[in-house]
Amino acid sequence: MTAGLEGADLTVRFEGEDGPFTVFEGLDIHVDPGEFLTVMGPSGCGKTTVLNALAGLVPLERGTVRYDGEAVEPGSFSYGYVFQEPRLLDWRTVAENLAFALRGAGVPEPERRPRIEEWLERVGLGDEADSYPRELSGGMRQRVGVARALAVDPEVLFMDEPFSSLDDVTGRGLRRDLLDLWAETGKEVLFVTHDLREAVTLSDRVLFMGEDGAFFDGAEIPHGRPRDFDDPALGETERRLGERFFAELG
Amino acid sequence: MRRALRVGLTLLAFLVAWEAGALALGPESLPSPRLVAARLAEVTATGGPRDRSALYHLGRSLARVAVVSVLGLALSTALGLAMGVDDRAERVVAVWLPFWMTVPTLVVILVVMVLLDFSEPAVVVGVTFVATPFATANVWEGARAVDPALLEMARAFDVGRWGVVREVYLPATLPQVVGSFRYLLGMVWKVVVLAETFGLQAGLGAMFRFWFNQGDVTAILAYLSLFVVVMVGLQYALGAASDRLFAWRG
Numbered sequence: 001m002t003a004g005l006e007g008a009d010l011t012v013r014f015e016g017e018d019g020p021f022t023v024f025e026g027l028d029i030h031v032d033p034g035e036f037l038t039v040m041g042p043s044g045c046g047k048t049t050v051l052n053a054l055a056g057l058v059p060l061e062r063g064t065v066r067y068d069g070e071a072v073e074p075g076s077f078s079y080g081y082v083f084q085e086p087r088l089l090d091w092r093t094v095a096e097n098l099a100f101a102l103r104g105a106g107v108p109e110p111e112r113r114p115r116i117e118e119w120l121e122r123v124g125l126g127d128e129a130d131s132y133p134r135e136l137s138g139g140m141r142q143r144v145g146v147a148r149a150l151a152v153d154p155e156v157l158f159m160d161e162p163f164s165s166l167d168d169v170t171g172r173g174l175r176r177d178l179l180d181l182w183a184e185t186g187k188e189v190l191f192v193t194h195d196l197r198e199a200v201t202l203s204d205r206v207l208f209m210g211e212d213g214a215f216f217d218g219a220e221i222p223h224g225r226p227r228d229f230d231d232p233a234l235g236e237t238e239r240r241l242g243e244r245f246f247a248e249l250g
Numbered sequence: 251m252r253r254a255l256r257v258g259l260t261l262l263a264f265l266v267a268w269e270a271g272a273l274a275l276g277p278e279s280l281p282s283p284r285l286v287a288a289r290l291a292e293v294t295a296t297g298g299p300r301d302r303s304a305l306y307h308l309g310r311s312l313a314r315v316a317v318v319s320v321l322g323l324a325l326s327t328a329l330g331l332a333m334g335v336d337d338r339a340e341r342v343v344a345v346w347l348p349f350w351m352t353v354p355t356l357v358v359i360l361v362v363m364v365l366l367d368f369s370e371p372a373v374v375v376g377v378t379f380v381a382t383p384f385a386t387a388n389v390w391e392g393a394r395a396v397d398p399a400l401l402e403m404a405r406a407f408d409v410g411r412w413g414v415v416r417e418v419y420l421p422a423t424l425p426q427v428v429g430s431f432r433y434l435l436g437m438v439w440k441v442v443v444l445a446e447t448f449g450l451q452a453g454l455g456a457m458f459r460f461w462f463n464q465g466d467v468t469a470i471l472a473y474l475s476l477f478v479v480v481m482v483g484l485q486y487a488l489g490a491a492s493d494r495l496f497a498w499r500g
Contacts, residue, residue, distance in 0.1 A: 158499035
């Protein structure tokens with residue numbers, strides 16, 4: 001029995017205009033308890049679909065999902081999801097956006113307010129509870145997305161290129177904060193990116209996905225924590241992995 | 251302030267054109283604004299046929315307009331949202347909608363008035379039937395435009411169908427719902443007056459018929475101006491209310 005989140009023989013096909021189209025077939029993936037695992041690959045290779053298949057957002061044609069050794073329906077375990085765009089309800093305040101997720105997670109009404117306040121404080125938005133999303137910067141909106149995902153107190157955190165649309169400075173700040181929050185909470189994180197430097201800085205382990213939707217390589221990131229984004233040793237690992245990775249991709 | 255000035259100038263231009271038209275055509279064909287105002291004061295203060303003042307008839311017509319508008323809005327919102335949320339509802343209603351929209355208003359009103367014996371419910375049923383399909387199509391369009399990314403987010407956070415309707419579909423389509431209400435109000439009052447003209451004893455339509463039979467154009471215009479003033483006022487009030495409602499748009 002393996003603890004953590006495990007997907008075996010995962011197969012997803014979509015109906016395309018020219019008939020069925022295979023995103024990936026027979027894919028195996030495993031996230032250890034408390035591990036920060038990153039799936040890295042070129043755009044359009046199916047990285048996001050891996051998250052969505054495990055989260056039960058796209059149907060599996062074949063395959064099983066296990067959580068802590070038990071076979072479960074995809075998405076039936078407790079998870080939070082941070083999307084590439086913040087996906088906030090523009091007509092609700094920041095606090096109400098978090099409440100929306102908490103209600104879905106079945107958190108009783110009296111517990112919601114304190115939890116919302118706590119998480120907004122932790123992502124540095126303690127003063128923005130009553131603001132509307134459009135009044136916030138892109139980075140702040142993405143912070144709301146992170147707070148929303150963590151406020152439901154999930155076992156697993158799915159993150160789909162959450163910092164790719166942010167400018168460099170904002171992205172760095174958010175990555176640093178994410179690592180702090182992850183260290184505090186010890187969640188399993190399944191992270192998707194096409195940015196190797198980001199993968200090396202954040203992860204315990206990286207899986208490389210090719211354009212055919214198969215994992216062709218993987219690597220442990222042999223650096224202790226906390227990590228410094230500008231550490232030359234990280235740069236060296238990035239260069240080494242990049243050579244392996246891009247050689248395979250051609 | 252600027253807007254008030256613009257409205258004032260438009261009104262003034264209208265009155266001047268009316269006065270000029272009255273001078274050119276003579277009071278038999280087109281009574282001047284002053285004549286109509288004097289007549290309005292008279293029918294409002296002392297009453298017209300059967301000692302009912304114009305205000306009584308206005309009240310009756312407005313009550314019908316209110317009932318039909320609210321009923322029509324409730325129906326069209328429910329139908330439009332159901333079509334947006336549920337594929338089966340969409341398939342069923344979408345087949346009927348074009349037919350429903352193309353039945354001539356006059357025919358519907360006449361048939362319903364005859365079927366329901368020229369009663370109060372006849373007006374309500376007939377006008378609601380005529381007004382609803384357009385507002386339904388409008389709300390449906392809004393529901394179809396709801397961002398699928400938000401729906402996926404709601405699924406990821408396990409928000410149930412009612413939560414999604416209440417928190418995503420309804421607020422996202424609120425601009426269409428409010429727009430539909432303004433449209434309904436504008437359309438419904440014309441059709442209510444039409445139905446009243448056909449066969450009721452009270453209401454502005456009944457008065458139009460009465461004074462038309464008397465050949466009194468001045469009285470018809472007096473009743474009409476009263477109604478137009480009230481409806482335009484209502485439209486302005488609704489416009490202001492919707493500006494407040496959509497403050498989140500920033």
